[in-house]
Amino acid sequence: MANKSILKKKKWKEEAGWFxxxxxxxxxxxxxxLYPMVMSLFYSFFEEYDGRAMIPAFSRESWVFPDDAAPYKVTIGNFTFKNYLSMFDFSNPDVGLFNGYDMLESLGMTFLYAFTSVPGCLILSFGVALLVNTKIKGVGIFRTLYYLPVIIPSVIWGLLWASAFSNxxxxxxxxxxxxxxxPKCQFFLGEDTAFPTFLSLNLWTLGAxxxxxxxxxxNVPESLIEAAKLDGAGYFRRVVTVIIPMCSSILFYNMITGVIGALQMMGNVKALVSGAKGAEQNLPFYALQIYNNGFGGGQTRGLACAMAWVLFVIIGLLTGLIFKSSGWVYYGDGGKK
Amino acid sequence: MDFIIQCYILFANNWWLPLLLTVAFVGAFIALLKVVKNKKIVKLAFFYALMVILFIVTLFLFLLHNSYWLMFIPVYSVVLITAYGSAKFFVNNPKARKIIDTAALYTLLVHLAAFFLFPFLYMVFKSFMSQSEAMGQINPDGTGGAVFMPSIWHAENYAVLFGGKIDILTGLWNTLCVIVIGTVGTVVSSCMCAYGFARGEFRGKGFWFTFMMATVMLPAMVTQVPLYILFDQVLHITNTWIPLVIGAFFGGGALNIFLANQFVRGISRELDEAAKIDGAGKMRIFFQIILPLLKPIMIYMAVNCIMGYWRDFDTALIYIGNTYEEWHTLALSVYYQTTISGGQYSYPQYQMAAGVIMTIPMAIVFLVFQRQLVDGVSMTGGKE
Known part of the structure; x- marks a missing residue:
């Protein structure tokens, strides 16, 4: 009996050591x-939350720091769905606040961007990769040159294109x-030209x-390509039937992370619109709207949280859908994941 | 003349039109190749079609006034494509054909390189321009405008960055601090967690691992506001760069742990056992035996981390305000000093000079660690 409890104690100690x-x-x-995720959902139910107190519903004046002039008074009664309702409110097009029309416009543009830039980049960069995958002399130099634009930091990237594509x-x-x-073109400041101009910038980041x-x-085994060659498959046939299926798992992974990343893209746009003043209304990217609402200095932190949650739910559904339809992905010898 | 401008306006307003035409052209080519038996005829026909299109473009550019230098582009491509096409058509010697293909590949690579170099060269050239040249000033008679290369090279633009109108030294120092602290934190803490997951046996292991991998899918913007409030109201560390590095010490990112975990699993357990028999504790085994073996994966993580911190703009923008200059990171200090205070396009030459300074160290890092980066990516995506 005593022996057993010692053993148990020892086991517990062992586990704690690993923990x-x-x-x-x-x-x-x-x-x-976990904590920010839960709190984000919680904050999203308060309309005029400005972030001065940890828990808006229970904030009292004594919680507020002395240098802050107007304490934020919210009680449990201010718990509201207004943030969500305003996002789906299509009754009034111009109320000045973030409403249903802005939401549709912003989400539409962000999704259009994510679903054109990510697959487009993957397809075009595949061509580039095939070109530099050959074993000719000096190919390493070309790879580095093609990657060079990716290294330019996002803040400079935005300012650079804002000045090159200046209106x-x-x-x-x-x-x-x-x-x-x-005739001259408005580029980022034109309603129709802003999006295609912004999309075309992706051509220079194909290196990534x-x-x-x-x-x-x-990772594509040489023997497979040789076998296809012996069977009389031409270059394009080998690419389509051997190389692309063998790369499908990495393609799949990068498509998902790429789309999720593109939906949240902010830094580039922020620097761009500060270089090309006035382009913000033509490029209303969702993440930028969240940033402006959450950190723009207004009392709209709750709205920012609500917007983030709406996007989160959409991303979750989307990812689930993509995983459901991922029968074409090849995961190596182990079969499916 | 009007017709040309009409065409231009049509293409400029419907950006998908040229795209559609290109896709249709390539699609028709592939379809005809499949259908028609005599492939050489199809190839020749499309070759001539391409020539005709390029000829029309040349004609258009010729008809437009004062654009003689731009005509160079279509004429040049006509010459290149004709040379390649006719060489392939007339030469039958397989060895010679191979040489032609290699030459064509090099030509293509060089032209692509010119395309990809454009933003970088634009940045470098602009950083040496005078204020009026960088702004692309238009003369009263309508000439002037933007130039690609500076007429006089102003190297003093770089001197301005170090203590002139603009000061990036503080930013540089802060960024270096962030990089050193953040990278060390990320590498050590993620290796430690990975070791715990790979070797340890304890309750809830599966749960924590799944939880960790689930956070990869969590968009950062969901946690942004509450994190800011947590750092601001509880820890009082906003407007410093501490929020940028604090996460590094608590796991350092799920993907890093996942990668290191895969790597530790590849290390033979006998090493651990031997050390255990010699009386080493878990921590000692980790730091003295496992950690040195993790060097390749640590280099990959560190390089990624350094590049991430060096170019990070979003996070710094959220946590550090405009007026806290002493805590600005490099990207932030360039952003605030050259855009906010000066107004629109205020100092493009200084912006670009700062850009050159920010880009060159990263280019060197990439050159040195290119192989590790390519190998590391295949570890992330391939075996999940």
């Missing part, structure tokens, strides 16, 4: 993931258009997906 290793992660998950006469592309005798494809191509 210490993942203790930072556990704390991190609870404090930096003024002195912009680089407008000068080129003028030299060709063509090129790296992904290169590492995927590395």
């Amino acid at each position: 210490v290793f993942i203790l930072p992660l556990v704390i991190g998950l609870l404090v930096f993931s 003024l006469d002195g912009g680089l592309f407008n000068t080129m258009l003028r030299d060709m005798g063509l 997906s090129m790296i992904l494809w290169l590492s995927a191509l590395k």
Whole structure:
């Protein structure tokens, strides 16, 4: 009996010893993931929450820091669905606040962007990767050159294109258009031209997906390609029937993370619209709207949380849908995941 | 003349039209290749069609006034494509054909390189321009406008960044601090957690691992506001760079742990056992035996981490305000000092000079660790 309890104690000690290793992660998950997630949902039910108190419903004046002039008075009675309702309110197009029309416009543009840029980049960069996957001399230099635009930090990236695609006469592309005798283009400031101009910037960041494809191509066994060659398959046939299916798992993973990342893209746009003033209404990306509502200084932190949750739910449904329809993905010899 | 401008307006207003035409052209080519028996005829026909299109483009550009330098582009491509097409058509020697293909590949690679180099060169050239040149000033007679290359190279633009109108030294120092602290934190803590998951046996292991992997799908914007409030109201660390690095010490990212976990599993258990028999504790085994073996994966994580922190703009923008200059990271100090205070397009040459300074270290890091980065990606995506 005593022996058993000692054994048990020893086992417990052993387990605790292992738990210490993942203790930072556990704390991190609870404090930096679970807690904010729950609180985000909670905050989203308060209309004029400004973030001065941890718990809006129970904030009292004594909780507010002395240098803050007007304490935020909310009671449990202010619990409201207004943030969500305003997002789906189509009765009044111009109320000045974030409403249903803005939401549709913003979500529509963000999704259009995610679902054109990510697959488009993956397809185009596949071509680039095939070109630099050959074993000719100096191919490493070309790879580095193609990757170079990706390294430019996002803040500079935005400012750089804002000045190249400036709507003024002195912009680089407008000068080129003028030299060709063509009328000048508004680029980011034109209602119709802003989105395609922004989309075309992705052409210069193909290097990022090129790296992904290169590492995927590395995993395609040489013997399979040789076998296809012996069977008389031409170059394009080999690409379509052997190389692409073998890369499908990496393609799938990057498609999902790419779409999720594109839906949340903010830094590029933020720098861009601060370079090209006035472009913000033509490029109302959802993440930027959340940033403006959450950190713009107004009392709309609750709305920002609600917006984030709406997107979260959409992303969740979408990911589920993509996983459901992932029969075409090849996961190596182990079969399906 | 009007017709050309009408065409241009049509294409400019319907951006999908040229795209559609290109897809239709390529699609028709592939379809005809499948249907028609004599493939050489189809190839030749489309080759001539391409020529005709390029000829029309050349004609258009010729008809437009004062655009002689731009005519160079279609004429140049006509020459190149004709050379390649006729060489492939007339040469039958397989060895010679192979040489032609290699030459064509190099030509293509060089032209792509010119395309991809454009933003970088634009940035570098602009950083050496004078204020009026960088702004693309239009002369009263309508000439002038943007130039690609500076007429006089102003190297003093770089001197301005270090203590002139703009000061990026504080930002540089802060970014270096963030990189060192954040990278060390990320690497050590994620390796530690990975070791715990790979070797340890304890209750709730599966649960925590699944929980961790689930957070990969959690959009950062969901947690943004409550995290900010937590850092602001409880910990009082906003407007410093501490929020940027604090997460590194608590796991350092699910994907990093996942990667390191895969790596630890590949290490033979006998090493641990031997050390255990010699009387080493778990921590000692980890730090003295396992951690040195994790070097390849640690390099991959560190490089990714350094690049991430160096270019990070979103997070810094949220946590650090405009007026807290002493805590600004590099990206933030460039952003605030060259855009907010000055107004529209205020100092493009200084912005770009700062961009050059921010890009070059990363280019060097990429050059040195290119192989590790490519290998690391296949570890992330391939075996999930």
